[in-house]
Amino acid sequence: MITITLPENYGAPIAVALGAIPFLGFIHGSITTSLRKAAKVPYPHSYATIEECKANPKAEQFNCAQRAHSNFLENASQTMLFTLVAGLKYPNAAAIAGAAWVFFRSLFLYGYVYSGKPQGKGRMMGGFFWLVQGALWGMTVFGVAKDLLTF
Template sequence: MTNITVPNNYGYVLGISLIATPLLAFAHGTITGRKRRAAKIPYPNAYATAQEMKANPAAYTFNCAQRAHAQFMENAPQTMMHMLVAGLQYPNATIALGLGWLVARMLYLYGYIYSDKPQGGGRYLGTWFYLAQAGLMGLVGMTALEIIS
């Protein structure tokens, strides 16, 4: 049996994973909702059509916001869990990678929605969030190995 000791600075891990990440999700949703209203895209349509985007530039911006939000939601749950687990054994590295992930996700959001690059190309500004995610996955693997052995 392995005992798990919570490190003294684990509160920062909790804050990044369970407070800052949901706040960023809320920001994504708020921005996407505003862009939806500006584009006049009714529910339940998830995206504007190509015809709507041709006729209304705000519809294109809405699609970029919607995709950035969806992509965030595709990655946030497992990243949050990775932070919670990795932070038990490697709190400092988890804090650094978690903050890096959040900054990269904000840059991704900003670049996708507010850049003038075609096809949402501004999102590449923050795609290095994948490196932070990979680092967190590696820390989870190392934590698991330490618990197993």
């Protein structure tokens, strides 16, 4: 039988990983859905064509929202896992880093969709999420995994 002892303040990493990150995913989906209607891109099509974007600025904005949402989905699950696992050893640091990730991902979304910069280049304002995600990975691998491998 294996017993896992959770740190006293492990609720903070749980709140970020299982609360804030999924909530940001809901926001992504809501924005993308609302812009789909304005862009007139019917289901099941994922993106507007280049021609549609040239004819309708809302189509380009929809594409930016769709790509921001896809990028979020590509990174959210591992960030949730890193936050939960790193939180076993570093609950406060993991919660702070997870919250920072949510903050920078929000900036990424805002910049991508609403900055008005061509080709979604406004997303760079939130690009620091990569550094935070790397820090969470580092806390997971070098902090927790190291302890798990020493029997």
